[in-house]
Amino acid sequence: MLERNCDVAVIGGGPAGLAAAAAAKKQGAGRVLIIERDNALGGILQQCIHPGFGLTYYNEELTGPEYAGHFIEQAEQLGVEALLSSMVLEILPDATVVCSGAEHGIIYVRAKSVVLSMGCRERTRGNIQIPGTRPAGVYTAGAAQRLINRQNEMVGRRVVILGSGDIGMIMARRMTLEGAKVVAVVEIMDYLAGLTRNRVQCLDDFGIPLMLSHTVTRIMGNWRVEGVYVARVDGNRKPVPGTEEFYACDTLLLSVGLIPENELSRGAKVEMSGITNGPVVNQSMQTSVPFLFACGNVVHVNDLVDNVSKESEIAGKEAARYAIGTMPVPTGRVTCEPGGNVRYICPQRIDINGEDSEISLYFRVGVPDGKVGISLLNNGRELVKRKAVKVNPGEIECVKVRASELAPGNLEISVAKEG
Amino acid sequence: MIKTDVLVIGAGAVGCAIARELTKYRLKVTVMDKNEDVGGEASKSNSAIIHTGYDAPPGTLESQLVVAANPMFELLAKQLDIPYAKPGAILPAFTDEQFEQLPALKEKAFRNRVYDVEYLTGEQLLKMEPNLSPDVKAGLYIPREHIIDPFLLVVAYAENARQNGAEFLLNTKVTGISLENGKVVGAQTTGGDIEAAYIVNAAGLYCDEVAEMVGKNDYTVNPRRGQFYILDKNTGCKVNHIVLPIPTKVTKGKLMCPTIHGNMLVGPTAEDLQDKQDYSTTAEGLASVEADVRRLVPGVNLRDTITQYSGLRANRNPEGLHVDTYDDVKNYVNISGVRSTGLTASVALGKYVAQVLIEIGMPVSFNPHFNPVREGIPRFHEMSREEQDAMIRKNPLYGRVICRCETVTEGEIVEAIHRPIPARSVDAVKRRLRAGMGRCQGGFCGPRVIEILARELGIPAEQITKNQPGSCMISGKVRLEKEKANA
Numbered sequence: 001m002l003e004r005n006c007d008v009a010v011i012g013g014g015p016a017g018l019a020a021a022a023a024a025k026k027q028g029a030g031r032v033l034i035i036e037r038d039n040a041l042g043g044i045l046q047q048c049i050h051p052g053f054g055l056t057y058y059n060e061e062l063t064g065p066e067y068a069g070h071f072i073e074q075a076e077q078l079g080v081e082a083l084l085s086s087m088v089l090e091i092l093p094d095a096t097v098v099c100s101g102a103e104h105g106i107i108y109v110r111a112k113s114v115v116l117s118m119g120c121r122e123r124t125r126g127n128i129q130i131p132g133t134r135p136a137g138v139y140t141a142g143a144a145q146r147l148i149n150r151q152n153e154m155v156g157r158r159v160v161i162l163g164s165g166d167i168g169m170i171m172a173r174r175m176t177l178e179g180a181k182v183v184a185v186v187e188i189m190d191y192l193a194g195l196t197r198n199r200v201q202c203l204d205d206f207g208i209p210l211m212l213s214h215t216v217t218r219i220m221g222n223w224r225v226e227g228v229y230v231a232r233v234d235g236n237r238k239p240v241p242g243t244e245e246f247y248a249c250d251t252l253l254l255s256v257g258l259i260p261e262n263e264l265s266r267g268a269k270v271e272m273s274g275i276t277n278g279p280v281v282n283q284s285m286q287t288s289v290p291f292l293f294a295c296g297n298v299v300h301v302n303d304l305v306d307n308v309s310k311e312s313e314i315a316g317k318e319a320a321r322y323a324i325g326t327m328p329v330p331t332g333r334v335t336c337e338p339g340g341n342v343r344y345i346c347p348q349r350i351d352i353n354g355e356d357s358e359i360s361l362y363f364r365v366g367v368p369d370g371k372v373g374i375s376l377l378n379n380g381r382e383l384v385k386r387k388a389v390k391v392n393p394g395e396i397e398c399v400k401v402r403a404s405e406l407a408p409g410n411l412e413i414s415v416a417k418e419g
Numbered sequence: 420m421i422k423t424d425v426l427v428i429g430a431g432a433v434g435c436a437i438a439r440e441l442t443k444y445r446l447k448v449t450v451m452d453k454n455e456d457v458g459g460e461a462s463k464s465n466s467a468i469i470h471t472g473y474d475a476p477p478g479t480l481e482s483q484l485v486v487a488a489n490p491m492f493e494l495l496a497k498q499l500d501i502p503y504a505k506p507g508a509i510l511p512a513f514t515d516e517q518f519e520q521l522p523a524l525k526e527k528a529f530r531n532r533v534y535d536v537e538y539l540t541g542e543q544l545l546k547m548e549p550n551l552s553p554d555v556k557a558g559l560y561i562p563r564e565h566i567i568d569p570f571l572l573v574v575a576y577a578e579n580a581r582q583n584g585a586e587f588l589l590n591t592k593v594t595g596i597s598l599e600n601g602k603v604v605g606a607q608t609t610g611g612d613i614e615a616a617y618i619v620n621a622a623g624l625y626c627d628e629v630a631e632m633v634g635k636n637d638y639t640v641n642p643r644r645g646q647f648y649i650l651d652k653n654t655g656c657k658v659n660h661i662v663l664p665i666p667t668k669v670t671k672g673k674l675m676c677p678t679i680h681g682n683m684l685v686g687p688t689a690e691d692l693q694d695k696q697d698y699s700t701t702a703e704g705l706a707s708v709e710a711d712v713r714r715l716v717p718g719v720n721l722r723d724t725i726t727q728y729s730g731l732r733a734n735r736n737p738e739g740l741h742v743d744t745y746d747d748v749k750n751y752v753n754i755s756g757v758r759s760t761g762l763t764a765s766v767a768l769g770k771y772v773a774q775v776l777i778e779i780g781m782p783v784s785f786n787p788h789f790n791p792v793r794e795g796i797p798r799f800h801e802m803s804r805e806e807q808d809a810m811i812r813k814n815p816l817y818g819r820v821i822c823r824c825e826t827v828t829e830g831e832i833v834e835a836i837h838r839p840i841p842a843r844s845v846d847a848v849k850r851r852l853r854a855g856m857g858r859c860q861g862g863f864c865g866p867r868v869i870e871i872l873a874r875e876l877g878i879p880a881e882q883i884t885k886n887q888p889g890s891c892m893i894s895g896k897v898r899l900e901k902e903k904a905n906a
Binding site for chain 1: 704818
């Protein structure tokens with residue numbers, strides 16, 4: 001079996017891994033190796049052929065492959081190495097990453113630090129327990145996107161989409177552009193799950209109806225989907241009897257949420273958050289296992305890739321410092337606690353280590369609200385207070401705080417109606 | 420026209436086990452099934468338990484067959500190279516009423532010659548199974564109730580039968596059976612006529628319809644639907660044994676048990692239906708599974724479910740497992756009433772039916788070339804790192820992991836497509852290898868499996884089905900070929 005040495009091993013060559021690898025290199029890491037299971041770098045961006053990427057990171061609107069292309073080019077220029085068509089099977093406690101690949105068999109990659117950037121997977125029909133038959137034609141939106149955009153295969157002609165997540169809305173437009181009829185986008189909540197701009201650009205502009213407070217109650221058809229029943233739901237998200245209506249379709253696409261993919265992290269015994277389903281990290285994106293750093297959708301599901309890139313650069317930089325041995329020793333800890341209408345905060349903890357930097361705290365709200373105040377308290381002392389016109393669970397919010405202002409203890413972010 | 424010595428109608432667990440048994444003799448054996456793959460009905464959607472027969476009606480053929488079959492699985496699983504695990508079952512009593520039933524249940528086991536059923540105290544049960552409801556008073560331990568991979572069992576029977584000379588006609592439905600002078604002589608099928616000296620009806624859910632073709636209508640079969648949950652391997656609240664409820668007069672009830680691959684299986688309902696194709700799940704049915712199983716294991720977390728499915732038991736009216744021969748329909752064996760215990764009974768039914776055929780005059784001589792050993796597809800995830808490395812060097816496709824959740828490689832998928840009983844659909848690949856059976860349910864590997872199937876079978880992707888004809892995975896190319904050529 002082959003062995004390879006490197007300073008930083010990066011698991012996954014999507015947007016998170018690419019940004020982390022480049023940042024690690026810039027920080028002075030010697031060998032940085034991306035391990036990617038696909039035969040090309042870019043991750044999910046390869047199938048995201050729509051525009052809308054890069055607006056904050058590059059100040060220009062790019063498609064997914066273009067956005068990834070910039071990062072791939074940068075990584076190449078910096079001398080980042082990549083092991084393609086290689087699947088990581090296990091991370092050993094001594095920072096060895098075991099992977100398999102068609103060309104090289106099993107490789108033991110001996111690293112000094114490892115960045116977890118495996119991304120996420122989609123919630124399935126089984127997860128949300130849609131009753132009915134089990135015909136062909138029920139796809140998660142991302143799987144359908146791969147088939148259409150990378151394999152050139154059309155998944156169906158008459159489509160109902162359950163869930164108003166971003167991929168679902170993007171796919172509503174994509175299917176329409178390819179000549180399919182999108183009958184409706186059905187959303188169980190009384191608000192949109194994804195970004196408002198996607199609703200405007202992907203649904204409204206194409207006259208695709210959005211049915212809020214509705215859900216699919218049954219899938220029909222023995223072999224191929226023949227239709228679905230859609231019902232209105234009450235305040236507890238239970239179908240209201242008598243409101244069920246049949247919608248003929250040959251395809252049901254699901255855009256009902258993403259789950260960080262952390263099988264490797266769990267295997268490496270990383271402490272996990274029950275809310276994000278990702279590793280608990282500090283402001284350096286370091287997990288509870290010191291040599292393991294994590295970034296991107298493996299930590300928490302992001303709405304914009306631009307945020308992923310920024311967050312991943314931190315992970316890469318710090319993983320490099322860990323590998324080189326220049327990471328400062330923490331002297332105290334601040335635990336980040338979600339306050340009113342805040343579902344989670346990432347990072348979950350801040351290690352005080354004598355360095356002053358501006359820390360971005362990303363969070364999502366639990367329910368939509370308008371004209372709110374966002375406050376950050378450190379041990380009860382208000383450090384940040386700002387207003388927001390509206391907050392939405394589909395869009396990540398951010399508050400920034402300087403490390404030097406924080407005292408060990410706790411930190412609370414809360415969102416409340418402006419009195 | 421196909422000519423065969425024995426035509427077996429139905430390639431479920433029972434039909435395939437019979438076919439395998441008959442290849443031990445010098446006979447031409449042909450198995451036909453209307454489905455695109457073997458094991459397409461009850462054999463693919465059940466609780467995957469190898470029963471002891473402890474609770475069968477004593478003195479019946481079902482009891483005889485299941486009791487005889489159970490000890491055969493140890494060797495069978497080895498010969499067929501399929502996984503088999505021995506968790507044992509417990510039957511906890513939570514109420515006084517249930518507690519009072521235990522002696523009768525133990526006595527019934529005794530009468531079925533299942534002598535190794537033991538009493539356990541509540542304390543002992545909780546020690547064995549800490550997630551049981553603490554209300555448990557006492558219970559029974561049935562040590563030889565075991566679990567198997569039901570898909571692989573059927574595929575392995577079929578592959579071993581095929582390897583020993585049996586022919587399989589899939590996607591072929593019987594439409595009629597010809598009799599001459601009170602003796603069957605052949606069958607009409609959607610794939611043409613077949614001349615057969617002997618015919619065995621192993622059509623399960625549809626065995627009443629086949630029996631009608633020879634003029635027998637002394638029973639009917641209706642589907643009794645069972646809805647199940649499969650839970651993620653990572654679910655917090657698991658059980659180590661098959662946890663069975665105390666049966667009521669109406670139903671054997673809903674159980675919770677590990678699957679051979681480490682998931683949790685929870686269910687089933689028992690709903691009498693008429694539509695033999697109604698494999699749907701219902702919100703009510705699934706809710707009843709949750710409510711009932713919570714009484715056994717209060718901590719069960721059904722939000723960790725990765726899928727739900729329904730199975731249809733072939734419920735015979737009147738009840739009872741029958742293997743019938745008739746004076747006025749010679750050279751014909753009719754099997755009916757194979758229910759929940761059918762997966763277990765299959766191996767014994769194979770031997771029983773062979774014996775019946777011999778008794779009704781089928782000329783036999785032993786096949787000295789019969790090989791009971793079937794080698795399964797080498798499984799990447801079961802190998803040591805050294806073995807994996809060597810395998811990839813031998814066949815680089817083993818280095819490409821296609822299904823991330825269950826670690827299934829392209830090498831395994833390609834092999835499954837080219838086996839003696841080939842996998843030709845997405846579900847057929849899934850049942851043999853578990854690609855798409857993990858927590859992402861094919862979200863990642865589904866598109867790749869379609870691609871590999873199309874490539875290996877040499878057909879366009881739009882002809883790839885999920886299972887049966889008509890279950891096309893995709894509707895065509897995004898852009899027409901000629902548009903692509905112009906681009």
